Amino acid sequence: MGALVNQLPIGLSIAAVLLLIALGLTFTFGQMGVINMAHGEFIMAGAYTAYLLQGLTSQSFLIALPVAFAVAGLMGLLLEWSLIRRFYGRPLDTLLLTWGVSLVLQQLARDVFGAPNVQVTAPGWLVGGVDLLGVRLPYNRMFIVVLAVVCVVGVWLYLTRLPAGRRMRAVVQDRELAAYSGIATGRVDRFTFLLGSGLAGVAGVALTLVGPVGPGLGTFYIVDAFLVVVAGGLGQLRGAVLAAVALGFLNSYLEFWTDASLAKVLVFVAIIAFLQVRPQGMFVLKGRALV
Amino acid sequence: MTALLEVRGLRVVFDGFAAIDGLDFTVEEGELRFLIGPNGAGKTTLIDVVTGLTKPVAGSVRFGGQELVGKREHRIVRLGVGRTFQTATVFEELTVVENLDLADSFRLPLRSLLRRRRGVSDAVASALEAADLTALADKPAGVLSHGQRQWLEIGMLLVQRPKLLLLDEPVAGMSRAERERTGELLHRIASTHTVVVVEHDMEFLRKYARKVTVLHQGHVLREGSVAEVQEDPRVREVYLGRAKGKAVT
């Protein structure tokens, strides 16, 4: 029982990281049919941003969050503008294309920062933790959870309250109709990419709190984040949230009960089983096209 | 006469909107039935339900006494229900003959599918002729014109020898000459098959239709001969009156 409860903050923080990563993926996937394998490298870029900024000022960790958002977001924008937009309607090719980009970015990181992992020192106020009803809550993991909640609420407000967000939802639901209603879909696409990649950068900063930073950081999380997208349903905020939480807990508890090597296989089996019940994920956008 | 297709109490809902509501519809063996109605009346949806593409929330679809609701698409085809699509879909990378041969081979056991096609079967040859595509037999279907695609699709349906054919707007977007040809083809098919055609081109209707069913907002508004239907004031109001002079798709 104690172990069960103590695993809670770990599961929650894994879920939070997955969610931050999956948000961008699910929108670019749902809106443009783009599977961005280089998304993982935006995480890495965010983490290295935190690494470069550390020690510059006393609050560099907090400063790193918006800066990483901007860095990763601009990288995403550049990728969309230079390559991906030539590939709309060819989702499988974009997957391969962005994988090629991801290889290059990883090697670039290796050349610039060196192959060995580097460490980002967490700010003092995130060291330690608090005991709550017998559960040890480490500050760093709680910070990640809070960060994810803030980001999700931000995205939700953006989607529901701002005209730009409503335009984005319109494009997700019916691109053609949106275009006919005078929405500049190209611009919406680019903005979605900026936003999604930026969130990956933020996730990268968060990850520096729980582990070292290396050129392969992104690849470690990207597969699970894609599984969140598959299980949650395309372009669905609530689906992504639920799936991230489910997968985060499944991962952390299975690892705890069995061992890490079996856990991944069991998670995979669980996803396949889930798809037998809900082949299109938790929430489905309905369309009638015969494709 | 026996009923080949019996639709009873059908209800189909999309996101809270009932596209078909309380629909009853019967087609007798050997009939040529026209299905008309304004855009959004539910004609395509009805075909979708019969062929298993869309699941209804209530009602039954019986074909030769067998329930079709809940069966998967290819099973329904194997029972003898064939359809075309509003926008003709053929396999563009395959040649015309290959398209027809594929349609023809669906009853072959897997073992024989693994063999190469040798020559052209009689069924395929006569479908090629019926669809007037003999000259284009070895061209990829991607090069066909819009009208030729529709014919190819009808040809693919014919080689499958279905008991019931459901054609969704087969002459939409065709030139006058193409329409004539399609009409003749339809006439010939109807002499040996049971056919349901969705079509609201009035001229076409007058020329070929015997019995017409008018759908409106997901239920049957009127059923009868062309003349009866045309004279019905309700039909005029919901459909003919408004649609006159409008492009109907």
Add this chain to the structure above:
Amino acid sequence: MTLGRISLVVCVVLLALAPLTLSPFRLGLLAKYLCFAIVAVGIALAWGQGGMLTLGQGVFFGLGGYAMAMYLKLKEAGSAGLPDFMVWSGVEELPALWKPFGNPVFALAAVVLIPGVVAFLLGLLVFRQRVRGAYFAILSQALAAAFVILLIGQQGLTGGTNGMTNFSQFFGLDLTDPNGQRAVYAITALVLGATFLVAKLLVRSRFGRLLVAVRDGEDRVRFLGYDPAVVKTITFTISAVMAGLAGALFVPVVGIISPALLGIVPSLELLVGVAVGGRFVLAGAIAGAIAVNYAKTLFSEDFAEGWLYLQGGLFVLVLVFAPKGLAGVVESARDRLASRRQTGPAPVEVTA
């Protein structure tokens, strides 16, 4: 057509001459490329013909490879002994999972059946639910990730990160002897030939046409009375079996099987050759796999980091400028030539 025939004959002759002209080391490298070419044939079937982008071929390659490696290890250890890595990691008794692999017939069957059954089950479950396209790609990739983690974690069963290595015998052939190596090369080349032939026959059969139809319009195919899930599952299974065979041959050819060869990145690398050579043409996929792996060797010898840039860049360039790969480039050049011959001095081609 004739061009294809001629190049086929040239290739067969070249492959037959290779053992006479290449040093044992180079011949071994060539045999390794041929293993990847066998996988490429399967990928070209599943992806090029069937539209199933499988990012997990490393799994099937690995299943075949580990089945073979287990047999070879047991053979070497003799009737009483344990494989070397088990001794090092303190395993005292042969695990039950290993026992049947001492039998050569079982092991050979396992090379084909284990990848086949795994692919069949996965395919059936996934394709029946109409999970496809990018979803399928992601799932196959997740499988590759999970498989590698499992292999690494089960140290005592699989040799962990190091995998299995040091094979000296292969069904009576001495792998340390140049003649033995030549024989293994010959077997690999023959298996590649057989794989190519099977794939070719399949593509030309009605089933092959049906597969293309499923790729281009899965939902339309249903209304012709076929179940696309069956077509896709069969094809995916065949491609997995091919990968399994390649993995099994890889073990005597290269002398190692380990998780580093099977994960997400190696699985994707298997696709690079196919994409570069041309996914829609079997021969193109084979040529691409050999060429890309040859290039990798060349670069790794002098300029290892450069390879990753080159591979990534090459991939991007091919996808942007020649989505049909080199085979597509050759084909369109041939078409242009043919039309020029027909019409005399050609009008200037206007293409977008």
